[in-house]
Amino acid sequence: MLQDRKNEHLDVVLGGHGRSRAQTGFDRIAFEHVALPELDMDDIDLSTVFLGKRINAPLLVSSMTGGPARAADINRNLAIACQELGVALAVGSQRIAIESQELSGLGAELRRYAPDIPLLGNFGAAQLNLGFGVDEARRAVEMIGADALIIHLNPLQEAVQPEGDRNWAGLLAKIENLTLNLGAPVVIKEVGTGISCRIARRLLDVGVSAIDVAGAGGTSWAAVEAERARSPEQAAIARAFVDWGIPTAEAIRTVRAACPEAFIIGSGGIRDGLDVAKAIRLGSDIVGQAAGILEAATRSPEAVVNALSITAAQLRVACFCTGSSNLSALADAPLQQTAGTRP
Known part of the structure; x- marks a missing residue:
């Protein structure tokens, strides 16, 4: 059932039916030329x-x-491409691999494809209330030779999914236990509805190494679950939350303001290299992208290289036209003082 659900999720996103009605907020940000x-x-x-x-x-x-x-196939294509370009890769959920021993491209060969780049494992926070703990987290890291483990937060998706895991009580303490005992950095990532500065502060205080805000404006998992609902009632519940969440630009800005020491990954509806530049300017250290290159990831490593190379080239143009010689300079680049823009 879990494997079928994962495939349905991919089909919905690839079919273009999983978009949020929310805006990322990047359109309100403009660099001074x-x-x-x-x-x-x-x-x-x-x-x-x-x-x-x-x-x-x-x-x-x-x-x-x-x-x-x-x-x-997706993991292989991504690993080869990310190694060629020298950028980081986070794998999809390893829950199936941990529970069933079906590695599905999540074994040692993944590190052989990508020996030099940061590689991150991943499973959902809800699994910590369903038997997962430090041992399973270590397996997730060791099976791919990961540099860190992502714990993803998806409470809205679980709430509107018929098969959802809805017991989220006590998870902060279990995340803290991982940070203390895993022996590898723990990264916390939302999946498209954002992390607030208040929650980011609590996570950092228990030892989390990085926050991926994954804000609203890209894939909406409420929209995805509405598409795969088994009844009109289930679909109606999910559709009410299609525009739920903290816009990506706002999540980045507020988490950086409240947590100046944090390592922040900005993601959620990143369309191109200009959005990457804006995310860096608002406070991201690096920027994540998923749905924007998913179709390429289903085709070939070359398609992924092409998509990511365009993004990097766009980012370079943004740096050039803001007079920024590097990312530190870009983070201080002047913004136009237009309506809704915060310098």
Whole structure:
């Protein structure tokens, strides 16, 4: 049943039926154009460090998943592409692999495809109330040689999903137990409705190493679950929440303001390299993208390389036209003072 559900999720997203009605907020952000950048564009440095490894651009291919056969192809294509470009990769949920030993591309071969990049494992927070603990988390890390483990938060999806796991009591203490005993960094990621500054602060205080805000404006898992609902009543419940969540731009800005020391991953509806630039300017250290390259990920490593190369090239143009020689300069680039813009 879980494998079927994962495949249904992929089909809905690939079919374009999982979009949020919410806006990311990036359209309200505009850089001040620098007509005399005094830079050689080829010398702009897009590199940064993530999980102790230098990556060539501040990009994370965020978690994608599916049934085992499709997931194996997706993981292979992504790993090869991310290694070629020198950017980070987070795998989709490893729950099936942990529970059934069906690795679906989530074994040691994944690290062989991508020996040098930051690689992150992943499973859902709700599983911590269903028998998962430090041992399962270690298995998730060890099976792919991961540099860190993502614990994803998806309470809205679980609430509107007929098969959803709705016992979320006591999870913060269990996340803290992982941070203390796993022996690898723990990253917390939402799945498209955002993390508030209040929740981010609580997570950082229990030892979480990075926050992926994954705000509203991209894939809506309420919309996805409405599409796969088995009754009109289930669909109606889910559709009421299609625009639920904290817009990505607002989530990044407020978490950075409240948690200046945090390592922040900005994701949720990232369309292109200009959105990446805006996310960096608002406070992200790196930026994640999933649905925007999912179709490429189902085809080939070359298709993924092409999609990510375009994003990186767009980011470089944004740096050039803001006079930013590197990501630190971009984070301080002037913004236009237009309605709704916060410098």
